[in-house]
Amino acid sequence: xxxxxxxxxxxxxxxxxxxxxxxxxxxxxxxxxxxxxxxxxxxxxxxxxxxxxxxxxxxxxxxxxxxxxxxxxxxxxxxxxxxxxxxxxxxxxxxxxxxxxxxxxxxxxxxxxxxxxxxxxxxxxxxxxxxxxxxxxxxxxxxxxxxxxxxxxxxxxxxxxxxxxxxxxxxxxxxxxxxxxxxxxxxxxxxxxxxxxxxxxxxxxxxxxxxxxxxxxxxxxxxxxxxxxxxxxxxxxxxxxxxxxxxxxxxxxxxxxxxxxxxxxxxxxxxxx
Numbered sequence: 403x404x405x406x407x408x409x410x411x412x413x414x415x416x417x418x419x420x421x422x423x424x425x426x427x428x429x430x431x432x433x434x435x436x437x438x439x440x441x442x443x444x445x446x447x448x449x450x451x452x453x454x455x456x457x458x459x460x461x462x463x464x465x466x467x468x469x470x471x472x473x474x475x476x477x478x479x480x481x482x483x484x485x486x487x488x489x490x491x492x493x494x495x496x497x498x499x500x501x502x503x504x505x506x507x508x509x510x511x512x513x514x515x516x517x518x519x520x521x522x523x524x525x526x527x528x529x530x531x532x533x534x535x536x537x538x539x540x541x542x543x544x545x546x547x548x549x550x551x552x553x554x555x556x557x558x559x560x561x562x563x564x565x566x567x568x569x570x571x572x573x574x575x576x577x578x579x580x581x582x583x584x585x586x587x588x589x590x591x592x593x594x595x596x597x598x599x600x601x602x603x604x605x606x607x608x609x610x611x612x613x614x615x616x617x618x619x620x621x622x623x624x625x626x627x628x629x630x631x632x633x634x635x636x637x638x639x640x641x642x643x644x645x646x647x648x649x650x651x652x653x654x655x656x657x658x659x660x661x662x663x664x665x666x667x668x669x670x671x672x673x674x675x
Contacts, residue, residue, distance in 0.1 A: 478584030550662025
């Protein structure tokens with residue numbers, strides 16, 4: 403969530419929940435991705451939306467700090483109920499003006515849009531200008547995820563178990579993106595990690611070639627060395643890129659993807675920014 407007033411700009415987040423049989427955590431606040439991976443053999447946790455009380459408390463905090471307008475930027479409504487939850491709670495909260503943006507993406511794909519909003523706020527852009535720029539960027543940007551295993555997507559109900567078993571037997575490594583509706587789609591299937599990484603880099607470079615201005619982000623799930631190699635290759639082949647970002651994936655996403663994930667986001671930037 404983004405809010406702006408004359409002398410201060412601030413970013414707040416409403417984290418998803420990570421739920422084990424005997425404990426509950428808030429994404430990135432009191433649990434890390436590595437802690438998720440370390441416990442996967444014992445238990446695969448569930449993920450959940452933030453509670454309504456947690457969101458309302460955040461709205462109250464925003465209001466008490468003197469803000470009037472809130473720009474809410476969420477992960478894809480096609481993959482999570484986060485957007486709808488915040489939309490409904492915002493409708494019933496009468497003390498602030500809200501603007502909603504559904505990024506139709508996850509992880510670094512959604513995060514890149516938040517970075518763009520923050521940059522435009524820093525330049526003094528109005529909320530309507532920011533929302534318009536985000537909507538254009540969402541349509542033009544793409545994120546590609548390469549998974550080391552389909553096991554956790556299958557266990558989380560994101561793909562069928564038969565597909566996961568077949569993929570494992572054939573050593574297929576799918577490249578996954580989000581379509582226009584913000585739902586997972588497989589954009590390529592290759593055999594082996596080396597070929598998968600090469601294909602992901604190739605697709606990202608092709609996508610970047612469509613844009614005059616763009617930023618690149620690389621995310622990983624306990625695969626820092628591979629992420630470093632991918633980043634160096636992208637820097638070498640895309641010297642015109644205006645911003646490179648590298649990060650690990652969130653705990654919530656790590657629950658559904660498991661270790662070994664590499665993600666590359668090609669983020670379209672406004673030509674007139």
